[in-house]
Amino acid sequence: MMSLPQRHCWILQGDFDWLNQQAQNFYQSVPSSTRFWVSDHIAPDEAIPVKKAHQHLGQECDLLIFQVTTEFDADAFGALIGCVKAGGTVLVLLNTALQPTHWLKRFLNIATAFPAIQSFNQQQSLPDLVLPGTENSLSPVIPTEEQSKAIASVMKVVSGHRRRPLVLTADRGRGKSALLGMAAAELLKSGKQHILVTAPSPANIQTLLLHAHQQLAESKLGKTSVQWHDAIVEFMAPDAILQSQPATDLLIVDEAAAIPANMLEQYLLNYSRLVFSSTIHGYEGTGRGFALRFYKTLDRLAPGWRACALERPVRWAENDIVEQFSFAALLLDAEPVDGEVISAAEQNELIFETLEQQQLLSNERLLRQVFGLMALAHYRTRPADLQMLLDHPDMRVSVLRYQGNVVATLWTIDEPALDSELAQQVYDGIRRLKGHLLPQSLLVHAGIEDAAQYHYQRISRIAVHPDCQQRGWGQLLLQQYFSTTGNADVVGVSFALSVELLNFWSKAGFKIVRIGHHSDEVSGSLSVMMLKAINADGEKLVKRAQQTLAQQWFFLLGRQWHELDATVVIHISQSLNYDESSKIDYQQQVRSFAYQQRPFESSEWALWQWLRFSVISQSFEQLTEVQQHLLIMLVLQGRRWDTVAKELNLTGRKQILAELRQAIKQILTSETH
Numbered sequence: 300m301m302s303l304p305q306r307h308c309w310i311l312q313g314d315f316d317w318l319n320q321q322a323q324n325f326y327q328s329v330p331s332s333t334r335f336w337v338s339d340h341i342a343p344d345e346a347i348p349v350k351k352a353h354q355h356l357g358q359e360c361d362l363l364i365f366q367v368t369t370e371f372d373a374d375a376f377g378a379l380i381g382c383v384k385a386g387g388t389v390l391v392l393l394n395t396a397l398q399p400t401h402w403l404k405r406f407l408n409i410a411t412a413f414p415a416i417q418s419f420n421q422q423q424s425l426p427d428l429v430l431p432g433t434e435n436s437l438s439p440v441i442p443t444e445e446q447s448k449a450i451a452s453v454m455k456v457v458s459g460h461r462r463r464p465l466v467l468t469a470d471r472g473r474g475k476s477a478l479l480g481m482a483a484a485e486l487l488k489s490g491k492q493h494i495l496v497t498a499p500s501p502a503n504i505q506t507l508l509l510h511a512h513q514q515l516a517e518s519k520l521g522k523t524s525v526q527w528h529d530a531i532v533e534f535m536a537p538d539a540i541l542q543s544q545p546a547t548d549l550l551i552v553d554e555a556a557a558i559p560a561n562m563l564e565q566y567l568l569n570y571s572r573l574v575f576s577s578t579i580h581g582y583e584g585t586g587r588g589f590a591l592r593f594y595k596t597l598d599r600l601a602p603g604w605r606a607c608a609l610e611r612p613v614r615w616a617e618n619d620i621v622e623q624f625s626f627a628a629l630l631l632d633a634e635p636v637d638g639e640v641i642s643a644a645e646q647n648e649l650i651f652e653t654l655e656q657q658q659l660l661s662n663e664r665l666l667r668q669v670f671g672l673m674a675l676a677h678y679r680t681r682p683a684d685l686q687m688l689l690d691h692p693d694m695r696v697s698v699l700r701y702q703g704n705v706v707a708t709l710w711t712i713d714e715p716a717l718d719s720e721l722a723q724q725v726y727d728g729i730r731r732l733k734g735h736l737l738p739q740s741l742l743v744h745a746g747i748e749d750a751a752q753y754h755y756q757r758i759s760r761i762a763v764h765p766d767c768q769q770r771g772w773g774q775l776l777l778q779q780y781f782s783t784t785g786n787a788d789v790v791g792v793s794f795a796l797s798v799e800l801l802n803f804w805s806k807a808g809f810k811i812v813r814i815g816h817h818s819d820e821v822s823g824s825l826s827v828m829m830l831k832a833i834n835a836d837g838e839k840l841v842k843r844a845q846q847t848l849a850q851q852w853f854f855l856l857g858r859q860w861h862e863l864d865a866t867v868v869i870h871i872s873q874s875l876n877y878d879e880s881s882k883i884d885y886q887q888q889v890r891s892f893a894y895q896q897r898p899f900e901s902s903e904w905a906l907w908q909w910l911r912f913s914v915i916s917q918s919f920e921q922l923t924e925v926q927q928h929l930l931i932m933l934v935l936q937g938r939r940w941d942t943v944a945k946e947l948n949l950t951g952r953k954q955i956l957a958e959l960r961q962a963i964k965q966i967l968t969s970e971t972h
Contacts, residue, residue: 303385303612303615303616304385304431304616305386305415305616305619305620305621306384306386306387306388306389306615306616306619306621306622307387307389307415308389308390308391308410308416308417308620308621308624309388309390309391309419310393310407310418310419311390311391311392311393311419311425312393312418312419312420312421313392313395313420314396315368315394315396318366318393318394319366321392322336322338322346322364322366322392323345325362325364325428329361329362333360333361333430334360334362334363335358335362335363335364335382336364336366337349337352337355337363337366337375337379338366338368339366339367339368339369339372340366340369346366349372349375350375352372352375352378352379353375353502355378355379355382356378356382356502357506357509359382359383359384359614360382360384360387361384361386361387361430361431362387362390363380363382363383363387363388363389364390364392365379365389365390365392366392367391367392367394367397368394368396368397369397371393371397371400371402371403373402373629373681373682373683373685374583374682374683376391376625376682377582377625377629377631377681378582380625381471381472381582381614384431384615385431385614385615385616386430386431387430387431388428388429388430389621395421400690401656401657401659402685402686402689405628405660406628409624409628412627413620413623413624415620415621415624416621416624440510440513440514442474442478443611445609445610445611446478446609448607449467449478449482449607449609450481450482450485452465453478453486453549453574454482454485456549456572456574457491457572461571461572462601463601463603463605464572464573464574464575464604464605465575465604465605465606465607466574466577466597466604466606467479467574467576467577467607467609468576468577468578468579468606468609469578469579469608469609469610470578470579470580470581471580471582472612472613472614472615472619473609473610473612473613474614475576476504476510476553476576477510478510478609479496479507479510479574479576480507480508480510480511480512480532481510481511483507483511483525483532483549483551484510484525484527484532486548486549487511487515487527487530491530491548491549492529492531493530493545493546493547493548494532494533494547494548494549494551495533495545495547495551496534496551497534497535497536497537497550497552497553498534498537498552498557499557501523503554504523504534504553507532507553508520508523508524508525508532511525511532538562538818540566541562544569547572549572549573549574550566550574551573551576552566552573552575554576554578554583555576555577556577556588556589556590556593557583559824560592560593560596563575563593563596564600567597567601568600577590580626580631581631582629582631582681583681585674585675588674588675588676588677588765591675591765630666630667630670630674630682630685631682633667633670633674634667634671634675635668635671635675635705636705636706638765638766640702640704641702641704641764641766641767642766644701644702644706644767646770646771646772646775648701649699649701649706649707649772651698651699651779651780652697652698652700653697653783654669654696654697656688656689656694656696659688660689665705668704669688669696669698669705670688672707672708672762672764673708673710673760675762675765676760676762676763676765677762680760691712693713693715694710694711694712694713694759695710695711695756697711697776697783699776699779705764706763706764706767706772707761707762707764707767707772707773708762708776709760709777709780710758710759710760711756711790712734712757712759713754713755714735714737714738714754714755714756715754715755716738717732717735717751721751722738722742722750722752725742725743725751726742726743726746726897727891727896728743728891728895728896728897728898728901729895729896736757736793737757737789737791737793737828738753738755740793740828741813741844743897743898743901744816744901745844745847745848746883746885746887746888746901747840747843747844747847748887753836753837753840754786754787754788755788755790755791756784756789756790756791757792757793758790758792761773761776761777774806774807778807781831784833787833787837788832788837789831790809790831790833791809791828791829791830791831792804792828793827793828793829794826794827795825795826796814796827796863796867797824797867798866798867798870800827801827801870801871801874804829805829805874807831808831809829809830810829810830810831810844810845810874811827811829811848811871812828812830812845813827813844813848814827814828814848815827815828816859816900825860825863845875846881846883847883848875849876850883850904851904852871852872852875854904854907855903855904856868857937859900883905885904885905885908886905888901888902889906889967890967892960893964893967894960894964899956903934906934907935910930910934910935914930914935916966916970917969918965918966918969918970919966921969922965926961926962926965927962928946928947929959929962930959930962930963932946932947933955933959940952940955943955
């Protein structure tokens with residue numbers, strides 16, 4: 300394979316008008332098919348908003364213009380830098396009016412460590428842009444030697460012994476998705492009829508589908524499938540596969556690290572021909588923790604499994620400077636301390652510390668250990684988390700250290716009290732705030748009207764070094780942290796529901812106060828929120844929140860949570876102390892639903908309580924027949940929305956809610972006169 304040219308990166312700093320002019324000049328100087336211009340400002344027609352940057356995933360370009368006017372979007376930068384091909388150029392345009400944040404300061408410092416990353420300001424003249432010739436602008440369709448071996452390994456999964464899954468790992472730009480698409484095409488050519496592909500979202504597999512389509516003459520490429528004669532390569536959501544368990548010649552699980560381990564285990568039990576693939580250092584998360592945990596599962600359930608790792612990039616040169624810069628700037632390759640260094644640690648030798656953001660900024664080794672440990676423990680640790688770690692004013696980082704090395708870390712976010720007017724708007728469903736997850740959840744979903752008066756600290760993430768787990772160090776970290784919460788009334792945490800996590804947080808003194816209404820689209824799990832009181836005020840709030848859930852629990856179990864695992868239901872039922880003397884005032888929730896925008900799911904129990912008595916009132920008899928039937932079917936009987944819409948000839952959820960609110964208003968108005 301011929302050696303590929305290096306990519307380039309220029310950082311330009313100046314005022315908005317000058318940067319915009321440079322962007323225009325460079326953009327116009329290259330062919331339209333090979334350029335992306337992304338901006339966080341209302342930019343000219345040529346630029347796309349940074350929030351839509353992910354639409355370019357799976358595409359390639361020779362020139363990327365990344366314009367930052369108000370706030371650097373680290374996730375978008377991490378996603379798009381992988382679209383730039385060998386010999387291409389990344390232009391980062393930084394407005395001099397930008398706030399000099401810790402994150403930005405570090406980004407620019409890292410750039411100076413790479414001589415190939417060139418920086419220019421408004422007073423300097425810029426060199427001419429040199430881009431690769433058109434012969435390099437097409438994606439390589441012929442697989443490399445490394446890709447060919449991987450394709451053969453995929454084919455062997457289907458033709459060889461059953462229950463010998465393949466695990467394919469690589470960094471971005473190594474052609475992993477491309478080879479999976481080519482392998483799928485080869486399987487169809489060999490006579491296989493059905494290749495099933497799953498991933499966190501259809502966007503993850505667009506490159507796979509495109510390469511399958513390119514290899515199959517006369518095939519039809521759709522948004523989620525490639526049809527070729529009577530055969531098909533098609534996408535299905537992770538939870539949908541478990542529900543319907545369709546037959547297939549091969550199941551490909553792409554970005555497997557982003558899919559919960561219990562679902563991957565179910566795939567192993569249900570399917571005998573499987574390929575799991577995962578990105579090791581990616582902008583969306585890291586596959587290293589996945590490898591540590593999932594390989595043990597494979598050893599237990601499929602001991603004949605095989606591994607295949609792609610090392611050589613196909614989109615850019617080996618030792619590519621831009622890749623090295625992005626890894627360093629975004630900490631994509633951050634690692635926790637080596638296990639051997641901390642293997643002798645004893646609990647009484649651990650030192651608890653709260654780290655200042657300035658400490659992390661000035662100590663790169665410490666920052667890499669903290670971030671690397673979190674990335675290892677949580678797949679979805681992204682560049683935006685690094686930004687938050689360094690810049691969020693309400694962020695706190697606590698650690699346990701052994702001889703200066705980080706063995707456990709806890710990230711928390713301060714959520715202070717809200718003013719009463721804002722709190723009422725949140726309660727009524729009119730406002731939704733960025734942040735303040737705990738008080739918002741208690742206002743909107745639990746209906747606790749004074750929830751915003753309290754001071755919360757929310758645990759964002761916790762991680763213990765994998766070589767130090769099952770020693771009680773997570774509990775030790777929490778106990779040490781509880782003594783440093785200052786004037787907070789309550790500490791809270793929200794996570795995907797599992798018995799293991801419920802046990803961990805219960806052991807630390809947390810109480811269940813809320814179960815989510817909607818399942819996560821990847822895991823199929825509901826979220827759970829738990830609180831721990833820090834003082835007497837907090838005790839009153841936590842007790843009230845627990846009582847609210849206890850009173851609604853068995854009603855909502857049949858309405859919204861009927862698919863919860865029975866083991867989880869037993870655990871939660873036994874943890875809730877139901878107090879007959881504690882009564883919830885549901886009238887305010889009913890009024891807020893009728894006259895404001897309070898969500899139906901958050902008001903369902905209150906509406907049911909209220910309607911049990913109102914259905915026999917004279918006011919109910921004054922409603923139209925459609926209104927009466929709507930209230931009975933939806934509120935008292937809990938029928939499905941689509942069933943109600945069809946039977947009452949309503950267009951859908953929006954019209955149902957409007958009619959429902961109107962009917963309840965009429966009854967409330969009539970009852971007050």
